[in-house]
Amino acid sequence: xxxSVLLIEDExxxxxxxSFLLERDGWTVRLHTEGVGAVEAVDKATPDVVVLDVxxxxxxxxxxxxxxxxxxxxxxxxxxxLTARGQTKDRELARDYGVSHFMTKPFSNAEMLQAVxxxxxxxxxxxxxxAT
Amino acid sequence: MTATGLxxxxxxxxxxxxxxxxxxxxxxxxxxxxxxxxxxxxxRRIGGKLLMQIAAALKVTPTALSExxxxxxxxxxxxxATQGVEVEGDRIDEFxxxxxxxxxxxxxxxxxxxxxxxxxxxxxxxxTHDPVLSQSMHDVLGAAAAxxxxxxxxxxxxxxxxxWRGRFHGNIDAESRRLADTSAAMAAHFDALSNDQPGxxxxxxxxxxxxxxxxxxxxxxxxxxxxxxxxxxxxxxQTPGSVDLAEAFLAQYREDARMMPLEAFIRATExxxxxxxxxAAVFSVALPTVFRRIATLPRNxxxxxIGFASCDAAGSLLLLxxxxxxxxxxxxxxxxxxxxFEALRKPGMPLRETLISPExxxxxxxxxxxxxxxxxxxxxxxxxxxxxxxxxxxGRYSDRPVAVDCPICGAGGCGAWxxxxxxxxxx
Numbered sequence: 001x002x003x004s005v006l007l008i009e010d011e012x013x014x015x016x017x018x019s020f021l022l023e024r025d026g027w028t029v030r031l032h033t034e035g036v037g038a039v040e041a042v043d044k045a046t047p048d049v050v051v052l053d054v055x056x057x058x059x060x061x062x063x064x065x066x067x068x069x070x071x072x073x074x075x076x077x078x079x080x081x082l083t084a085r086g087q088t089k090d091r092e093l094a095r096d097y098g099v100s101h102f103m104t105k106p107f108s109n110a111e112m113l114q115a116v117x118x119x120x121x122x123x124x125x126x127x128x129x130x131a132t
Numbered sequence: 133m134t135a136t137g138l139x140x141x142x143x144x145x146x147x148x149x150x151x152x153x154x155x156x157x158x159x160x161x162x163x164x165x166x167x168x169x170x171x172x173x174x175x176r177r178i179g180g181k182l183l184m185q186i187a188a189a190l191k192v193t194p195t196a197l198s199e200x201x202x203x204x205x206x207x208x209x210x211x212x213a214t215q216g217v218e219v220e221g222d223r224i225d226e227f228x229x230x231x232x233x234x235x236x237x238x239x240x241x242x243x244x245x246x247x248x249x250x251x252x253x254x255x256x257x258x259x260t261h262d263p264v265l266s267q268s269m270h271d272v273l274g275a276a277a278a279x280x281x282x283x284x285x286x287x288x289x290x291x292x293x294x295x296w297r298g299r300f301h302g303n304i305d306a307e308s309r310r311l312a313d314t315s316a317a318m319a320a321h322f323d324a325l326s327n328d329q330p331g332x333x334x335x336x337x338x339x340x341x342x343x344x345x346x347x348x349x350x351x352x353x354x355x356x357x358x359x360x361x362x363x364x365x366x367x368x369x370q371t372p373g374s375v376d377l378a379e380a381f382l383a384q385y386r387e388d389a390r391m392m393p394l395e396a397f398i399r400a401t402e403x404x405x406x407x408x409x410x411x412a413a414v415f416s417v418a419l420p421t422v423f424r425r426i427a428t429l430p431r432n433x434x435x436x437x438i439g440f441a442s443c444d445a446a447g448s449l450l451l452l453x454x455x456x457x458x459x460x461x462x463x464x465x466x467x468x469x470x471x472x473f474e475a476l477r478k479p480g481m482p483l484r485e486t487l488i489s490p491e492x493x494x495x496x497x498x499x500x501x502x503x504x505x506x507x508x509x510x511x512x513x514x515x516x517x518x519x520x521x522x523x524x525x526x527g528r529y530s531d532r533p534v535a536v537d538c539p540i541c542g543a544g545g546c547g548a549w550x551x552x553x554x555x556x557x558x559x
Binding site for chain 1: 269270272273274276277278279280281282284285288289296299300303306307
């Protein structure tokens with residue numbers, strides 16, 4: 001059975017593009033489209049990597065990340081954050097909360113795909129200006 | 133006009149600055165040198181024609197001699213003298229006397245700088261916190277991300293089947309439309325911001341300016357209930373925030389006017405001598421309502437001069453009506469001893485103090501903080517304070533040295549003095 005990604009994102013066309021890319025790469029992609037219930041979705045899906053948007057309906061990606069890091073079962077789970085906000089303070093906040101990698105939209109498909117692969121292997125993704 | 137106090141000292145100072153001999157000045161105005169000497173040592177009162185003659189000889193206005201240099205100007209220069217560069221702070225009066233034009237220009241420049249700082253801060257706040265801009269940026273970047281990813285997929289996967297190809301073309305079309313719409317909305321938003329009343333960095337400033345133009349009295353709402361007609365005629369508000377705030381204020385004005393009709397309220401103010409507590413009892417309304425109603429009375433020389441201020445729990449001024457001779461600013465430099473701020477620490481407790489302007493005008497200040505009506509259970513209460521100022525030349529109320537603006541307050545030693553802004557201290 002291949003590795004799985006939980007994509008927590010609310011933009012339908014971004015969901016479609018990322019899902020297509022990951023599935024073509026052999027990943028099983030599960031989806032959660034809002035902030036509320038995201039932590040429970042992670043617990044249920046037990047993915048190898050989480051791709052997490054920052055601005056979500058109901059709850060921010062930062063809050064979700066913080067909860068994941070306070071739970072022993074998800075403390076080490078690789079989390080790739082995607083955000084339309086690339087401000088320094090957002091990156092610092094994500095780093096403080098324990099993000100594995102941080103990418104700003106619009107992102108390169110190849111870099112996003114490589115980051116997911118690296119994270120699942122326990123590697124540190126190459127940074128193209130997006131801080132981790 | 134009969135001058136008192138240190139008029140003689142001022143005459144002497146001006147004469148010495150101009151290097152005029154006492155005898156020469158005395159001769160030029162037709163009095164003896166010994167009499168001028170008595171005047172200069174404040175042993176003789178001086179007024180009327182002689183004061184005007186001496187003022188003309190010294191090339192100053194009689195008021196400059198009888199009341200001294202502009203107190204506000206002196207205070208502003210004193211505040212400037214504390215801002216880093218070492219200057220001859222003990223010679224400010226002399227500087228104003230010898231170079232009144234330069235002194236005024238320096239003061240005006242400082243005032244302008246303060247306004248620019250406030251505007252800069254407002255613009256910075258707007259860019260950082262404007263929810264419209266924030267949402268628009270999120271939408272633009274989201275659409276750009278979807279288009280970029282989808283277009284890359286189409287280019288890099290030429291073997292993609294027709295169904296996927298069709299879906300991705302549709303997605304690009306939808307996202308490009310979203311990008312176009314959002315960009316147009318952002319451009320319109322920026323347009324509206326730049327077309328807002330020049331100099332107003334926030335809706336609060338725009339609404340305060342609108343009300344100041346009307347001296348805080350909106351005659352139409354005393355007889356006509358239709359706020360939308362009033363707003364339709366008003367073209368000054370070009371941001372949604374300004375419109376919302378203006379509509380909210382006018383709706384409250386109309387409600388206050390209904391509860392306290394103008395003629396009855398004016399009669400009551402005369403009977404109660406503007407005592408807000410008595411007025412609240414007469415009309416069975418809360419104190420903040422009375423404060424607002426007093427502030428919106430039409431200006432009348434027979435009535436006291438009125439000022440008004442309200443602030444939120446963070447101390448940010450929300451609305452400001454400046455009474456004559458009380459030039460307080462909206463720059464966040466208000467004196468922290470205002471009862472307006474004290475009231476926030478004692479919600480529901482009406483406070484009364486006397487405020488004295490730099491020019492010596494006395495105002496009775498009444499303030500109270502009240503809680504906004506809760507809309508949900510278990511919500512943290514939100515407080516707002518309001519203060520009405522009523523000119524009080526006879527000093528009916530107790531004294532306390534409360535100033536207007538903090539950095540230019542000349543009181544000193546109050547324990548509440550706030551240093552000027554960091555921007556002003558930058559080399």
